[in-house]
Amino acid sequence: MIFYSNWRSLAAYRVRVALALKGISHTVMPIDMLGGEHLLPAFRAVNPQAVLPALVLDDGQVLFQSMAILEYLDEIATQPPLLPADAAGRARVRGLAQIHAADSHPLLVPRVRQFLQKDAGMDDAGVQRWIARALTTGLQAIETNLVTSPQTGTYCHGDQITLADICLSSHLLAMMFFKIDDAAFPTAVAIHGRLMALPAFADSHPLRQPGAPS
Amino acid sequence: MIFYSNWRSLAAYRVRVALALKGISHTVMPIDMLGGEHLLPAFRAVNPQAVLPALVLDDGQVLFQSMAILEYLDEIATQPPLLPADAAGRARVRGLAQIHAADSHPLLVPRVRQFLQKDAGMDDAGVQRWIARALTTGLQAIETNLVTSPQTGTYCHGDQITLADICLSSHLLAMMFFKIDDAAFPTAVAIHGRLMALPAFADSHPLRQPGAPS
Numbered sequence: 106m107i108f109y110s111n112w113r114s115l116a117a118y119r120v121r122v123a124l125a126l127k128g129i130s131h132t133v134m135p136i137d138m139l140g141g142e143h144l145l146p147a148f149r150a151v152n153p154q155a156v157l158p159a160l161v162l163d164d165g166q167v168l169f170q171s172m173a174i175l176e177y178l179d180e181i182a183t184q185p186p187l188l189p190a191d192a193a194g195r196a197r198v199r200g201l202a203q204i205h206a207a208d209s210h211p212l213l214v215p216r217v218r219q220f221l222q223k224d225a226g227m228d229d230a231g232v233q234r235w236i237a238r239a240l241t242t243g244l245q246a247i248e249t250n251l252v253t254s255p256q257t258g259t260y261c262h263g264d265q266i267t268l269a270d271i272c273l274s275s276h277l278l279a280m281m282f283f284k285i286d287d288a289a290f291p292t293a294v295a296i297h298g299r300l301m302a303l304p305a306f307a308d309s310h311p312l313r314q315p316g317a318p319s
Numbered sequence: 320m321i322f323y324s325n326w327r328s329l330a331a332y333r334v335r336v337a338l339a340l341k342g343i344s345h346t347v348m349p350i351d352m353l354g355g356e357h358l359l360p361a362f363r364a365v366n367p368q369a370v371l372p373a374l375v376l377d378d379g380q381v382l383f384q385s386m387a388i389l390e391y392l393d394e395i396a397t398q399p400p401l402l403p404a405d406a407a408g409r410a411r412v413r414g415l416a417q418i419h420a421a422d423s424h425p426l427l428v429p430r431v432r433q434f435l436q437k438d439a440g441m442d443d444a445g446v447q448r449w450i451a452r453a454l455t456t457g458l459q460a461i462e463t464n465l466v467t468s469p470q471t472g473t474y475c476h477g478d479q480i481t482l483a484d485i486c487l488s489s490h491l492l493a494m495m496f497f498k499i500d501d502a503a504f505p506t507a508v509a510i511h512g513r514l515m516a517l518p519a520f521a522d523s524h525p526l527r528q529p530g531a532p533s
Contacts, residue, residue: 153459153460153463153464153467154418154422154460154463156422162407166407166411168407168410168411168414169414169418170413170414170417170418170421172386172413172417172421173409173410173411173412173413173414173416173417174410174414176409176410176413177406177407177409177410177413180406180409181406192391192394192395193376193378193380193382193391195387195390195391195394196382196387196388196390196391197380197382197387198387199384199386199387199390199391200382200383200384200387200388202387203384203386203387203420203421204368204383204384206417206421207384207386207417207420207421207424207425208368208370208425210421211421211422211425211426212425212426212431216456217426220449220452221439224445224448224449224452225435225439225441225445225449227439231438231439234438235434235438235439238434238438242430245367246367246368249367249368250367253367
């Protein structure tokens with residue numbers, strides 16, 4: 106399979122981690138997102154939404170949307186599983202993951218920040234407040250759940266790495282990129298520290314990918 | 320189970336449709352979102368994120384995030400299935416669903432619109448442009464996929480109702496709420512028309528819920 110990726114895209118990071126955890130063989134095709142390569146016809150022919158990541162299967166089918174891709178990878182390569190065995194546990198994991206992927210992260214993506222600056226005329230400080238609010242409200246919800254749930258363990262859900270961990274890590278990398286203070290979220294930060302000690306996460310770090318600033 | 324809902328919440332609408340399609344017995348607990356009831360301690364004790372919907376299971380576990388709840392309902396009540404039988408098909412359905420749930424809809428929710436108006440000082444016309452852009456770019460991606468994929472059928476994916484249809488319907492209801500022209504998206508509009516002819520969708524319509532304006 107071909108993985109269309111970009112060093113900075115956090116949605117691509119989430120897929121990169123899953124590919125690494127499961128040891129799935131693939132070819133990386135870097136797209137220069139900051140240079141606008143994802144908007145050109147060549148990439149639009151792959152993913153008409155013109156967003157990253159995209160995963161092209163060997164039969165040519167193009168998968169899009171990081172969370173859909175993660176579920177797919179978990180289905181075709183079942184070890185290690187990224188979801189717990191019970192339905193209620195899966196709901197908790199997917200719920201935690203979606204707080205990041207469907208509440209916070211959509212507010213930060215480049216096309217949204219550009220719109221705020223160019224169309225809405227928001228200044229840099231306004232955009233920074235916007236980003237800080239999106240990230241801290243989401244992380245507050247995640248932290249509260251982690252602190253109060255008996256299901257929290259070494260990672261977000263017991264001692265098994267799940268989709269919730271991949272999204273938590275993506276969330277905390279966003280905090281780092283945008284220099285948002287994470288001191289109020291010690292449980293989340295501690296789990297992220299444990300994740301980053303693992304090669305699948307460390308080697309997938311945005312700043313360790315081709316094209317990233319040194 | 321107890322379903323914390325609000326007539327206007329599109330995330331609640333998505334769960335309402337799934338409950339109806341599967342005929343799952345539940346108690347509805349309406350929360351006055353426009354009056355800020357979701358921000359009060361009583362509801363925060365249910366869902367600390369203070370957003371709708373939430374689904375409280377009989378054992379007390381609280382499920383949150385609409386897409387996580389939909390997957391849960393599909394797992395505990397398998398008929399009719401809301402996902403196709405093959406992994407690649409499921410990836411397409413989840414991808415289409417996430418374009419709405421993780422790209423477009425997060426930009427429209429009341430807390431985001433309020434932030435744009437109060438903190439960013441965006442005027443009504445600016446907010447309307449913001450909403451229109453979020454909805455039309457997402458629907459353009461969905462429409463292109465629907466038009467070009469041989470897997471599109473009576474509904475988004477063949478002739479079976481899936482998560483993609485529930486989210487498409489949510490998307491088109493948002494277009495209606497905000498008076499965004501949908502003429503450029505005939506395939507999506509036609510599918511939505513077929514969905515709205517079904518009782519599970521029609522009876523779940525936001526304007527047919529308790530508390531909705533007449």
